[in-house]
Amino acid sequence: MTALAAKAINAFLEQIDAPTASFFTSCTHCGMCADACLFYTETQDPKYTPIHKLLPLRRIWQQEYTFWGWLMKTLGLSRKVSDEDLSQWEELVYDSCTLCGRCSLVCPMGNDITYMIRKMREGMVAAGHAPEGLKGAMVRAMETGSPMGVTLQTLKAQIVHAEQETGLKIPLDKSGAEFLMLLSSAEIAQFSEIIGAVARIFHQAGVSWTLSSKAFEATNTGIQIGAADLAAELVERIISAAESLQVKTVISPECGHAYVALRYEGPNLVGRPYPFKVMHIVEVLDQLRRENRLPIKDRETTRMTFHDPCQLVRRGGLEQPPRALLALVADNYVEMREHGIYNWCCGGGGGVSANERATPLRLKVFSRKKQQVDALGVTTIVTACSNCRNMLEDGLEHYHMDINVVGLTETLARHLDTTSTGA
Amino acid sequence: MTMSDLELLAWLRGPGLQWSLIIFIAGLIFRVAENLALGRTPDLATPRSPVFAAGLATVWRRSLFHPGMSYRGYFTLIAGYTFHLGLLITLFFLSQHIVMFRAILGFGWPALPPSIIDFCTLLSIAALITILIHRITDPVVRSISDYQDYLAWLLTLLPLATGFLAMHPLGMAYIQALTLHLMSVEVLLIAIPFTKLSHMASIFISRWYNGALAGVRGVKA
Numbered sequence: 001m002t003a004l005a006a007k008a009i010n011a012f013l014e015q016i017d018a019p020t021a022s023f024f025t026s027c028t029h030c031g032m033c034a035d036a037c038l039f040y041t042e043t044q045d046p047k048y049t050p051i052h053k054l055l056p057l058r059r060i061w062q063q064e065y066t067f068w069g070w071l072m073k074t075l076g077l078s079r080k081v082s083d084e085d086l087s088q089w090e091e092l093v094y095d096s097c098t099l100c101g102r103c104s105l106v107c108p109m110g111n112d113i114t115y116m117i118r119k120m121r122e123g124m125v126a127a128g129h130a131p132e133g134l135k136g137a138m139v140r141a142m143e144t145g146s147p148m149g150v151t152l153q154t155l156k157a158q159i160v161h162a163e164q165e166t167g168l169k170i171p172l173d174k175s176g177a178e179f180l181m182l183l184s185s186a187e188i189a190q191f192s193e194i195i196g197a198v199a200r201i202f203h204q205a206g207v208s209w210t211l212s213s214k215a216f217e218a219t220n221t222g223i224q225i226g227a228a229d230l231a232a233e234l235v236e237r238i239i240s241a242a243e244s245l246q247v248k249t250v251i252s253p254e255c256g257h258a259y260v261a262l263r264y265e266g267p268n269l270v271g272r273p274y275p276f277k278v279m280h281i282v283e284v285l286d287q288l289r290r291e292n293r294l295p296i297k298d299r300e301t302t303r304m305t306f307h308d309p310c311q312l313v314r315r316g317g318l319e320q321p322p323r324a325l326l327a328l329v330a331d332n333y334v335e336m337r338e339h340g341i342y343n344w345c346c347g348g349g350g351g352v353s354a355n356e357r358a359t360p361l362r363l364k365v366f367s368r369k370k371q372q373v374d375a376l377g378v379t380t381i382v383t384a385c386s387n388c389r390n391m392l393e394d395g396l397e398h399y400h401m402d403i404n405v406v407g408l409t410e411t412l413a414r415h416l417d418t419t420s421t422g423a
Numbered sequence: 424m425t426m427s428d429l430e431l432l433a434w435l436r437g438p439g440l441q442w443s444l445i446i447f448i449a450g451l452i453f454r455v456a457e458n459l460a461l462g463r464t465p466d467l468a469t470p471r472s473p474v475f476a477a478g479l480a481t482v483w484r485r486s487l488f489h490p491g492m493s494y495r496g497y498f499t500l501i502a503g504y505t506f507h508l509g510l511l512i513t514l515f516f517l518s519q520h521i522v523m524f525r526a527i528l529g530f531g532w533p534a535l536p537p538s539i540i541d542f543c544t545l546l547s548i549a550a551l552i553t554i555l556i557h558r559i560t561d562p563v564v565r566s567i568s569d570y571q572d573y574l575a576w577l578l579t580l581l582p583l584a585t586g587f588l589a590m591h592p593l594g595m596a597y598i599q600a601l602t603l604h605l606m607s608v609e610v611l612l613i614a615i616p617f618t619k620l621s622h623m624a625s626i627f628i629s630r631w632y633n634g635a636l637a638g639v640r641g642v643k644a
Binding site for chain 2: 016019020029032040047104108115264272316317337
């Protein structure tokens with residue numbers, strides 16, 4: 001067993017700030033976080049208890065920052081964190097945590113466990129422990145701009161396709177536009193109908209917008225793997241494009257973590273506030289709704305529900321906008337029993353979907369979502385995150401459930417009244 | 424009873440109590456200050472809601488039950504509240520304790536009848552015993568427990584048990600029971616800042632941070 005090198009210990013120590021130290025001081029080992037985590041509830045394996053996933057970080061904190069821990073370490077009565085410990089914890093920190101934030105919501109001590117997992121991943125990367133799948137996505141994101149290797153050429157082809165379908169011009173690199181619309185790789189590669197949907201809605205509402213050939217990718221693998229320097233580099237690319245196009249607002253697409261990365265982590269990663277505003281697409285659409293710029297021609301009669309993307313709602317604060325938008329078009333809308341900030345994760349957030357090794361576990365714990373959906377008897381699940389959408393489709397197929405998954409923006413576009421001259 | 428017994432009791436009631444109180448208060452302040460001194464980088468993201476107020480709201484909100492709680496959650500909160508309330512009522516409303524507080528603070532308050540205090544003490548002890556059984560038998564709680572959890576449990580139980588003995592001589596002299604009671608109280612006071620029992624102070628800081636971090640994002644955590 002090799003003790004962790006001083007460099008690795010330091011990488012963890014650098015992550016320990018006042019909130020982290022306070023959280024560790026407060027933990028009474030009550031275990032309530034276990035029941036908030038779908039990796040525990042669906043496996044009943046105590047190793048998936050959220051606070052347990054932080055044990056190496058906690059031990060380093062205890063030995064280096066508390067009197068008792070220091071004394072025990074000095075007397076040789078407590079074991080130092082070893083490299084083998086970290087290898088073992090890699091699965092707990094990456095494969096079985098989607099950074100969904102549910103544990104942080106229920107801890108009676110108020111510990112933000114997700115905040116600490118995010119920090120622990122920074123230490124894991126510095127100590128050389130991260131899943132191959134995420135490392136690969138990180139390399140592709142740095143080299144091609146997209147974690148899935150989607151190129152500008154692919155985007156241009158999808159733009160042409162959307163222009164033919166809608167008969168509208170899709171603006172690319174239009175300087176002085178009000179909004180810069182970003183996309184996620186999953187949208188460009190699999191759900192490209194989003195481009196036409198946005199074009200139709202923005203055209204109808206008279207919104208001045210553009211895509212950028214320099215920064216079309218909104219996702220940020222650096223945040224998921226825990227590499228703040230690389231995450232900052234990805235944010236800088238967006239800032240640079242937004243500045244050169246002189247847009248007022250950058251729109252995060254239907255992707256949960258991309259929104260959090262850009263809206264809340266971004267300014268801190270680059271160390272300065274943005275000269276523009278960041279809005280999620282559902283915020284923009286909700287604003288158009290409030291301004292009566294979103295005319296609707298007909299309504300959905302199928303029974304539908306909304307899957308709250310964790311990063312959008314529990315970690316993003318956008319619980320109401322998707323519901324207000326769905327109320328425009330949904331006649332037969334039902335909520336899952338635990339929804340809004342208490343919703344259960346799709347199982348593939350926080351980099352889990354890019355980590356192929358984690359797929360069997362992810363599909364197993366999807367049983368939580370299955371139970372939620374089974375109880376409703378819906379035919380359609382609407383969501384506002386292309387990663388959730390992918391994960392839902394994958395999980396539903398795995399459990400042989402015949403349910404349609406759609407994006408919120410395209411659902412609205414489908415019911416858009418393009419003949420309206422209002423507003 | 425020998426003279427040294429009385430001397431020991433006098434020491435425990437005087438300098439012993441004084442020193443352990445000083446270590447308890449200074450230690451807790453140091454513990455919180457030490458954590459806060461680590462600081463955090465200022466948040467540059469435009470907040471969605473007033474951050475300070477969001478933190479305070481979470482300090483309150485985490486005292487409540489939340490939707491969709493499990494059996495473990497209900498047990499933890501109900502047993503936890505029972506233990507803490509029983510302990511605090513005994514500590515602050517037993518007439519003998521109020522005499523001591525008056526001597527230290529210069530003022531006192533009305534006491535509760537001994538029968539109610541007895542009930543609270545026994546309820547608190549019963550809750551502690553249930554919590555220990557839960558800690559040992561629940562696979563999740565057992566797996567995340569370390570020796571400190573059991574040590575803290577014992578250190579918390581002893582003042583309650585010895586205090587009850589002092590009030591109800593069950594084959595033990597009052598002076599001896601009181602001596603044990605004071606000793607266990609002082610050991611507990613000294614241990615609090617060095618163990619997980621310091622959550623009695625840090626809980627407010629943790630909840631505030633949680634609420635403030637969520638408040639930036641407009642989430643009522």
